[in-house]
Structures are given as C-alpha cells and as structure tokens.
Amino acid sequence: MAATQEDVTLLGVVGSPFVCRVQIALKLKGIECKFLEENLANKSDLLLKSNPVYKKVPVFIHNEKPIAESLVIVEYIDETWKNNPILPSDPYQRSFARFWSKFIDDKIVGASWKSVFTVDEKEREKNVEESLEALQFLENELQDKRFFGGDEFGFVDIAGVFIAFSIPIFQEVAGLQLFTSEKFPKLFKWSQELINHPVVKDVLPPREPLFAFFKSLYESLSASK
Amino acid sequence: MAATQEDVTLLGVVGSPFVCRVQIALKLKGIECKFLEENLANKSDLLLKSNPVYKKVPVFIHNEKPIAESLVIVEYIDETWKNNPILPSDPYQRSFARFWSKFIDDKIVGASWKSVFTVDEKEREKNVEESLEALQFLENELQDKRFFGGDEFGFVDIAGVFIAFSIPIFQEVAGLQLFTSEKFPKLFKWSQELINHPVVKDVLPPREPLFAFFKSLYESLSASK
Known part of the structure; x- marks a missing residue:
C-alpha cells in the first residue's frame, strides 16, 4: 500500500498531546498526512460533521472516512498500515x-x-x-x-x-x-x-x-x- | 485449541452487566469457564491480587494470567479464540x-x-x-x-x-x-x-x-x- 496515494487528513491543534499521539503513530508508520489546524473557538464544519458526538480533535480522516478518539485512531492506524507495529501481536x-x-x-x-x-x-x-x-x-x-x-x-x-x-x-x-x-x-x-x-x-x-x-x-x- | 484443556476462570458477581459482557463473549466462543462468585463486601485475595488497580469484577484469568476491564477482556477473548468473531475484520x-x-x-x-x-x-x-x-x-x-x-x-x-x-x-x-x-x-x-x-x-x-x-x-x- 503506497502511503502517498492515500487521502489522509488529520484535524488537530498544535500542542494537544492527544493529537500528538496520532502524529507519532503516523510518523512511526511513515505516513504522509495533511494537517488541518482547527480553531477551537470556531470549529470547522468538517470537524463538526466528522465528530458530531464530541466535536473534539483529533479527528483522522482516511479516504473520507472519519475516526475520532485518539487511542481508537492509533489502533486503526496500526491495523491499516502493518509496518512498525505499535501494539504487540500476542x-x-x-x-x-x-x-x-x-x-x-x-x-x-x-x-x-x-x-x-x-x-x-x-x-x-x-x-x-x-x-x-x-x-x-x-x-x-x-x-x-x-x-x-x-x-x-x-x-x-x-x-x-x-x-x-x-x-x-x-x-x-x-x-x-x-x-x-x-x-x-x-x-x-x-x-x-x-x-x-x-x-x-x-x-x-x-x-x-x-x-x-x-x-x-x-x-x-x-x-x- | 481445545477450550476444555485451558485454565479459564472468571471472577464476577451475578447481575453485573460488565460480567455479563465477558460471559456472552465466552458463550459465543463456546469456552467453558470456572465462575468464582465474589463477595464485594469482602473481596477475595485472588481478586485483589489480580486487579490491584481497580479491585473490581470482572477479572478474567487465562492460564494464570489475569485481565481486567470488561471490554479489554472481550477483545482478548476475541483475539485468543478466533471462531465466531466478535469484532469485524475490517x-x-x-x-x-x-x-x-x-x-x-x-x-x-x-x-x-x-x-x-x-x-x-x-x-x-x-x-x-x-x-x-x-x-x-x-x-x-x-x-x-x-x-x-x-x-x-x-x-x-x-x-x-x-x-x-x-x-x-x-x-x-x-x-x-x-x-x-x-x-x-x-x-x-x-x-x-x-x-x-x-x-x-x-x-x-x-x-x-x-x-x-x-x-x-x-x-x-x-x-x-
């Protein structure tokens, strides 16, 4: 799977340790990702549509499918790109x-x-x-x-x-x-x-x-x- | 893997929906399990030793290895016994x-x-x-x-x-x-x-x-x- 051909977007804010979790996972896998900086005082329509439950960052969007909750996202990344495993296999x-x-x-x-x-x-x-x-x-x-x-x-x-x-x-x-x-x-x-x-x-x-x-x-x- | 040869124990109380989660997962997989009923007013040493962080049921013990937190246990069961998958593969x-x-x-x-x-x-x-x-x-x-x-x-x-x-x-x-x-x-x-x-x-x-x-x-x- 060629990571660069994927449509991979991260909605986040600089400084959030929860956004960092996703960024670390992506870096570890070598995935290029478009970062969209959110203004939490005026959230984007994309954020509100992608995470209607919590309206929070990070939201990870892979080929138009949004995922919220940082640990859920990290597990998704680990299961989608198999190189450099984040979770052990046992x-x-x-x-x-x-x-x-x-x-x-x-x-x-x-x-x-x-x-x-x-x-x-x-x-x-x-x-x-x-x-x-x-x-x-x-x-x-x-x-x-x-x-x-x-x-x-x-x-x-x-x-x-x-x-x-x-x-x-x-x-x-x-x-x-x-x-x-x-x-x-x-x-x-x-x-x-x-x-x-x-x-x-x-x-x-x-x-x-x-x-x-x-x-x-x-x-x-x-x-x- | 012959389920009956495994040492599988569940510490629980009757009526807890969190214990039921584990019991449903086991039933779905066809795993026989020893159920140890806990008295929450006087918790067993096994419970305190197996879940020192939360001291709560359910605790699932598989071949002497304890696991706590009901959803963590259900994922463990799903990953250990592959028949009748609980989580989807995608x-x-x-x-x-x-x-x-x-x-x-x-x-x-x-x-x-x-x-x-x-x-x-x-x-x-x-x-x-x-x-x-x-x-x-x-x-x-x-x-x-x-x-x-x-x-x-x-x-x-x-x-x-x-x-x-x-x-x-x-x-x-x-x-x-x-x-x-x-x-x-x-x-x-x-x-x-x-x-x-x-x-x-x-x-x-x-x-x-x-x-x-x-x-x-x-x-x-x-x-x-």
Whole structure:
C-alpha cells in the first residue's frame, strides 16, 4: 500500500498531546498526512460533521472516512498500515497495552489537569492525591523496562506522551511537584527516553508557547478565585 | 485449541452487566469457564491480587494470567479464540466498534446510574439530560440495522447489554422514563432483539432478585434525602 496515494487528513491543534499521539503513530508508520489546524473557538464544519458526538480533535480522516478518539485512531492506524507495529501481536500483551493506555486516560489525564486548573482548593487537593496514586501504579508497572512494552516504544508509551510532555508543563505553571524524578524515578527516566526518542521529538511542539498559554490560563483562573 | 484443556476462570458477581459482557463473549466462543462468585463486601485475595488497580469484577484469568476491564477482556477473548468473531475484520469497522463501545462506557453507564441513584436532585436531573442526549446519539447511529455491526451481534451490542438489560431495571425502580420505545424506537427494538438472542438470554441473570436489590438501594437512598 503506497502511503502517498492515500487521502489522509488529520484535524488537530498544535500542542494537544492527544493529537500528538496520532502524529507519532503516523510518523512511526511513515505516513504522509495533511494537517488541518482547527480553531477551537470556531470549529470547522468538517470537524463538526466528522465528530458530531464530541466535536473534539483529533479527528483522522482516511479516504473520507472519519475516526475520532485518539487511542481508537492509533489502533486503526496500526491495523491499516502493518509496518512498525505499535501494539504487540500476542493477545495478552495487547490486553496489557489496552488496559494501561485506558488507565492513563481514565485516571491520569483528568486528575492531573484538575490538579492544576481547578479553582476549588479541596477539589484540587483531591485530584493531586489521585494523580499521585495513579502515577505510582504506572511506576510500579514499568519496573526496569525502557518502555512499557519493552525495548521499543508502543501503544502505552504513545498514550503516555500526556505524562511525559504535558504534565511537566502543567506542574511548572502552578509551581506544583506532581511528577518528579524524586517521586517517580523509573517513570521519570522513561519520560526522558520517550520525549527524546527521534520519532517523538520530531512531533512534539515547541514547549515555550504552550507554557506561556497554560501560564496565562492558570493566572486567569487564580485571579478568579 | 481445545477450550476444555485451558485454565479459564472468571471472577464476577451475578447481575453485573460488565460480567455479563465477558460471559456472552465466552458463550459465543463456546469456552467453558470456572465462575468464582465474589463477595464485594469482602473481596477475595485472588481478586485483589489480580486487579490491584481497580479491585473490581470482572477479572478474567487465562492460564494464570489475569485481565481486567470488561471490554479489554472481550477483545482478548476475541483475539485468543478466533471462531465466531466478535469484532469485524475490517479496520474501519473495528474502529467504529471501539468508538461506540467506549461511548457507552464513557457517556451512558455513569450518567444513567446517576440518573437514578443520586440523592442531589439537580445532579440527578443533569444526568437524566446527559443520558437522554447520549441515547439519542446511539439511536441515530443504529438506524435500521438489527445490531450495531449489522445482522449478527458484536462488540457494541455486547457493551450495550448495560442499556438493554440494566437501564430498564434502574428506571423501573425509580419510576423514571429514560429508555422507552416512544423516545428511542430503534434502540428499544434493538434492545429486545439483544436480550432475546439465545446466547445473551442464556447468560442474563434473573431480573426479579436484581430488581428487588436495586429497589431497596433506591429506597434507602431516597430515605436519606
């Protein structure tokens, strides 16, 4: 299958770790893709039509067929282009990958966001606790592996870009110690391996504009307390 | 692969729609399975050891390897035993199945539960609205198909046992009109097809003891208002 002959479009915004997941998967497969930058304050008709349920990015459109939800998209890409597999072939290892990537979305994404961007102090503290507890589960699970699947990065690592790239920005914005090398030495080492991997490094957006954006969001929330 | 030579165990409770998902998948594949009934007020060491993250049922143990999360288990079963496929083979259809089963878990399970078993009236009403909106998306998606995947039931239908079997019990307990044939004619017709399918029917627990259990739960919550 010649990737360049395919009609492959990604609706996204620069800086979203969920969009990055799809971009990493595409890069890994060597798929050229048209990137359509969305303005989330004024979403395109294409986005609203392609993801009527959530109206969110990323949306991946392959030969006019839209797919939403970043992990669903990554599995689709892995099943459509077979080179450089993202999920392992063994069913038990696949279930491991699905379990932990779902865990990141269910237990870490929301809680770590709310650890920083929640006005209510009690609610914020509850989310810090939940984030730390969830990160500890990942720390224990990682053990001394380089990546979650072993020597090469895969599905859980791609899901984990949120932890390796976004949480450090969030916590610096708020002066919070959530994900540090002292608290989670193995997970921190993994995060450095991940963001310095050539495929990931190539896809991650510049840190500074994102930091400035979230700093400004944090300050406006703090001012409204 | 001779199913009877495998060491296959399911930790569950009777009446859980999430446990039913796994039982339906096993039944469809013709896999004999040892069922260990858990007491959720006093969880077994095996459950705590097998699912340390969530400490919940279902847990599926295959040749001493535990897997948690009902949809992850169903995909594992489908990938391990190839007869009577649950997910379609086409990658786009697979992504459709994953999207909508995730939608049921993210948008319907919690909201419909809270539509009935939430004491705070405002919170309850918000969840009723969200449930109706989510069910409408499924109604639109189903169109005139017999099952979500077409003529034979598959992954989304298995996820949807919660809607077809549990929501009707919840709403009757509370005298609530959430999922009715008037509001959602296509989805209601689908739900009747599903619960009357021989494989599903054989797995679903008797309705009356469950109704009595949830009625009692509802009344104790109402009394605490």
